[in-house]
Amino acid sequence: MILGAKIMYRYNVSCSETSTKKWTQSAIDCYAIGCNCSKCGLNKNFFTNSIYRCQMKNTVIELVRKLGKPQIEEEMEVYSEKIC
Numbered sequence: 001m002i003l004g005a006k007i008m009y010r011y012n013v014s015c016s017e018t019s020t021k022k023w024t025q026s027a028i029d030c031y032a033i034g035c036n037c038s039k040c041g042l043n044k045n046f047f048t049n050s051i052y053r054c055q056m057k058n059t060v061i062e063l064v065r066k067l068g069k070p071q072i073e074e075e076m077e078v079y080s081e082k083i084c
Helices: 025-032 041-046 056-067 072-083
Strands: 006-008 014-016
Touching: 025 056, 025 072
Parallel strands: none
Antiparallel strands: 006 014
16 A cells, blocks of 8 residues: 555555665665575664664565566676686
């Protein structure tokens, strides 16, 4: 459901429209680890002892819905070929 400039999700979680206009490096990193917060350094550093929860998973879901998957698979293949 869209209310004003925010997109509302279940459990009253919102994601601003500005954060869903393009893939950021943080969003790509989150997508690459399957939105698994236990593998995320940002989550460990900023949200472990906080009353707030990371909202990146919601942003990634909205980015995939609006823009499709990021082009990281091709970039990772090219990078791994350069290393080997």
